[in-house]
Amino acid sequence: MATKKLVVIIKNPSNDEEFLLLKQTRPPKFGDEEYDSYVDSDLWDLPSAQLNLLDGESESESRIAVEGEELCSEKLNLSKFDLNLAINQVLAQVGFGTSGGIQWKLRKCVEEPEFGPGVPLQTVYIIGKFGPEDAILQELCKWMSIQSCLNWLSDVKPSSDRVGPLVVVGFLNDLTQSAKWKIPHTFPLQEYPPGVKILPMGSRTAKPFRTTNLVVFAPENVSDDYGDNSFVAHGEALIVDPGCRSEFHKELMEIIAALPRKLIVFVTHHHNDHVDGLSIVQKSNPNAILLAHENTIRRIRKDDWSLGKTLVSGAEEICIGGQRVKVIFAPGHTDGHMALLHVSSHSLIVGDHCVGQGSALLDITSGGNMSEYFKTTYKFMELSPHALIPMHGRVNLWPKHMLCGYLKNRRSRESSILKAIENGAKTLFDIVAHTYSDVDRSLWIPAASNVRLHVDHLAQQNKLPKEFPVEKFQTTCGWHFLSRWLWAYLNSGFPLKYQKPRTAKMLGAVAMAGFAILYYLVRNN
Numbered sequence: 001m002a003t004k005k006l007v008v009i010i011k012n013p014s015n016d017e018e019f020l021l022l023k024q025t026r027p028p029k030f031g032d033e034e035y036d037s038y039v040d041s042d043l044w045d046l047p048s049a050q051l052n053l054l055d056g057e058s059e060s061e062s063r064i065a066v067e068g069e070e071l072c073s074e075k076l077n078l079s080k081f082d083l084n085l086a087i088n089q090v091l092a093q094v095g096f097g098t099s100g101g102i103q104w105k106l107r108k109c110v111e112e113p114e115f116g117p118g119v120p121l122q123t124v125y126i127i128g129k130f131g132p133e134d135a136i137l138q139e140l141c142k143w144m145s146i147q148s149c150l151n152w153l154s155d156v157k158p159s160s161d162r163v164g165p166l167v168v169v170g171f172l173n174d175l176t177q178s179a180k181w182k183i184p185h186t187f188p189l190q191e192y193p194p195g196v197k198i199l200p201m202g203s204r205t206a207k208p209f210r211t212t213n214l215v216v217f218a219p220e221n222v223s224d225d226y227g228d229n230s231f232v233a234h235g236e237a238l239i240v241d242p243g244c245r246s247e248f249h250k251e252l253m254e255i256i257a258a259l260p261r262k263l264i265v266f267v268t269h270h271h272n273d274h275v276d277g278l279s280i281v282q283k284s285n286p287n288a289i290l291l292a293h294e295n296t297i298r299r300i301r302k303d304d305w306s307l308g309k310t311l312v313s314g315a316e317e318i319c320i321g322g323q324r325v326k327v328i329f330a331p332g333h334t335d336g337h338m339a340l341l342h343v344s345s346h347s348l349i350v351g352d353h354c355v356g357q358g359s360a361l362l363d364i365t366s367g368g369n370m371s372e373y374f375k376t377t378y379k380f381m382e383l384s385p386h387a388l389i390p391m392h393g394r395v396n397l398w399p400k401h402m403l404c405g406y407l408k409n410r411r412s413r414e415s416s417i418l419k420a421i422e423n424g425a426k427t428l429f430d431i432v433a434h435t436y437s438d439v440d441r442s443l444w445i446p447a448a449s450n451v452r453l454h455v456d457h458l459a460q461q462n463k464l465p466k467e468f469p470v471e472k473f474q475t476t477c478g479w480h481f482l483s484r485w486l487w488a489y490l491n492s493g494f495p496l497k498y499q500k501p502r503t504a505k506m507l508g509a510v511a512m513a514g515f516a517i518l519y520y521l522v523r524n525n
């Protein structure tokens, strides 16, 4: 069951070209001077409200009618939802009077691809023409033409106002669809900002996610005039992180076949859920060139990629169809982790540095480093991106806010780790058990990786108490931790009141523990 949303396109009665945009509410402040000093620019989008199911058995007689609503009834039966409430909520947001006498028409119904981990979003767009009774707009509203929205979206300055995805996905994409490089319809995608297509594809990723976003960039008007020759690579299309599971390789093959042959394949880092489709890309287009950091390339198996490759270390620029994409070294998650900035839309593809929801894990087995992670987070904020595109989950529209949230979360974990150490915890297990006491014990294994990196970070900052035996602590990070965790895990799974744990359950737990140990040793997210 998807979440439903009503989006209202209000056309200006005195100018047919224009429709109403509403300044979007910012996420709440942190109440911290540093974090609150990083402010994202204003975001303008179509007004919208959540659609809730009608609770009564009878439909209201005065229900607002929408011309053509039957056209989306297969996907969403509007008559089951409280349309009046949603429309009135929108009108209250924009400060207009009641909706009496307005002719509403269905514009379209959009199903969001499955970004996860929550349910997908279904959006119904309706359109009507009217303005405020006194013809004066509130400060939060403005009339905008399609052309000015396109100008805002295609020539972005770091701190300029932004146009949101409801305008783009529900309105502009129909008008600006590329006819040249059409991705087959087998895979649902989202295009925001315009020109940047995001396809969540099933992958071997870590829970709660199930997909990795394949980012595809293939400008319509390919320019042969590449200007100066300082670009590290030229192409007519770019794909980022083809990491889908083998079940989706057929679809990936179709996507590659639909794209121009001059293809650049960029990989943010080497984890399986980012490279599992590489061999298929190579097979479908042997001329494609792989771009990645050398620490990533050396971890990619020859079977996955053996042909053309170019090493990048950050600060290089790639030219795709005459447009610029900047490579940004972004270590922290791994030591070869990279991000990409699409210059004209100023959107930042962040790899696994951030995920659509929750916090990111760092990979201690591949050079993950907390100090680098903090530095990269600040580097991203200095760029003032207009949108963050993670490889798992939805696009984030409040980049600085999200990045500050990550800083805050990591710092608060670090201070509770320090507190555990000051209270006498000396082993990895004791610190994890103290810091993550409220978290399911099955998640303590990946959490332990982050704890080790936090302890390293505390040591670098000379924050650890003198009596904390760092070297002894290191010796408790292997089997010592695993054996104690296994004992704790089994005890939590079988409370003492169950005197006769069933063999199958016990075997299940042991298998899970074995899996977790394996995961710990060869983590490959």
Ligand SMILES: [Zn+2]
Pocket (backbone or CB within 6 Å): 205, 212, 271, 273, 274, 352, 391, 392, 525
């Ligand atoms: Zn990943």
Ligand SMILES: [Zn+2]
Pocket (backbone or CB within 6 Å): 269, 271, 333, 352, 525
């Ligand atoms: Zn990863």
